[in-house]
Amino acid sequence: MIEWNQILREEWYSSEKPDELVVNFATSLRKQNKKTRVLDLGCGAGRNLVYMASQGFEAHGLDTSETGLNSTKERLRKRDLKAYIAKGDVHLLPYRDTYFDAVMCLFVIYHQKLAGIQVTISEIHRVLRKRGVLIINFQSKQSHMYGKGTKVERDTFIQQAGPEKGIPHHFSDKQEITRLLKDFQTTNVKLRERKSDDGYFESRWIVTATT
Ligand SMILES: C[S@@+](CC[C@H](N)C(=O)[O-])C[C@H]1O[C@@H](n2cnc3c(N)ncnc32)[C@H](O)[C@@H]1O
Numbered sequence: 680m681i682e683w684n685q686i687l688r689e690e691w692y693s694s695e696k697p698d699e700l701v702v703n704f705a706t707s708l709r710k711q712n713k714k715t716r717v718l719d720l721g722c723g724a725g726r727n728l729v730y731m732a733s734q735g736f737e738a739h740g741l742d743t744s745e746t747g748l749n750s751t752k753e754r755l756r757k758r759d760l761k762a763y764i765a766k767g768d769v770h771l772l773p774y775r776d777t778y779f780d781a782v783m784c785l786f787v788i789y790h791q792k793l794a795g796i797q798v799t800i801s802e803i804h805r806v807l808r809k810r811g812v813l814i815i816n817f818q819s820k821q822s823h824m825y826g827k828g829t830k831v832e833r834d835t836f837i838q839q840a841g842p843e844k845g846i847p848h849h850f851s852d853k854q855e856i857t858r859l860l861k862d863f864q865t866t867n868v869k870l871r872e873r874k875s876d877d878g879y880f881e882s883r884w885i886v887t888a889t890t
Contacts, residue, residue: 682845683744689842692723695754697730698785700871700885704814705734708781711812715780718806720769720799721787725751728762731783738762739779741772769799777808784815789849792835796849796859804862804890813863813888817851819870821882825850856884863888 687693708715715736719728722740724747732738732755740762742748748764755762767773769787782803788796803813818824820834828836828848835849851859853868860866866888875881 683742684746686842686846687724687744687746687750692726692786693750694726695729697727700785700814700816701727701730701783704781704783704887705731705736708736708812709734716778717781717783718772718774718779720772720782720784720803722751722764723747723786725754727783727785729754729758729760732760732762733758739765739774741765741767741769743768770795770802772802772806774806776805777811778806779811780808781812782807782814784813786816788815789818789851790846791849792832792847793849800859801862807890809890810864811890813886813890815886815888816871817856817884817886818848819872819882819884820850820852821870821872821880822850823880823882824848851884853884856886860886860888863890865889 717731717736717738719740722728722742725740728738728740728751740751748766752764765773784803788799828838830836831847835847837847838844856868866886868884868886870882871885872882
């Protein structure tokens with residue numbers, strides 16, 4: 680994925696601070712007393728994976744971008760932390776069935792068409808153990824980005840400008856998310872909306888689900 684290498688090289692998504700969603704997810708996993716093996720799917724430059732490793736979880740990260748994975752490894756090395764890193768694609772996860780207690784897939788799954796999203800979700804379901812936990816986010820149709828760029832299928836647009844030029848974005852409503860996660864037992868779906876630092880309206884669905 681040349682585009683993602685370039686985006687990450689230009690240090691978009693290079694923050695070292697974990698997303699607050701991940702900090703809260705770690706707290707809830709600890710409360711549930713899960714001795715947890717967690718996968719950060721699409722770990723990018725590693726902000727969330729490094730945090731999970733620093734909190735004592737068995738942390739695994741997968742991404743297609745070597746640039747992202749190299750940053751992740753360097754951050755782990757600097758902090759003397761251990762995690763398992765793999766180069767791969769979200770459509771074909773190199774892990775055996777039921778391997779993980781938890782999966783995080785944040786700011787990743789919607790960068791593809793709906794069929795790819797479906798395949799990724801079935802792979803996540805496959806690698807999660809029974810009563811394993813997922814945290815995932817989706818773009819909502821209220822986002823300022825909805826409708827911008829070239830439409831490649833219903834609710835999917837390829838950006839023609841900005842840092843994610845050339846990258847698809849798929850936008851979902853709650854019904855679609857419910858359908859996508861039909862094989863999960865319990866789901867909690869809520870909107871996170873805010874103005875970005877550069878004044879844009881961000882709107883994403885935050886979902887937790889259990890197998
Ligand atoms: C916006 S970044 C988010 C990174 C990280 N999750 C975070 O929150 O900082 C999206 C990441 O998804 C990865 N990605 C996109 N499509 C992918 C695919 N098909 N397989 C694996 N990784 C992919 C990109 O390489 C990039 O690192």
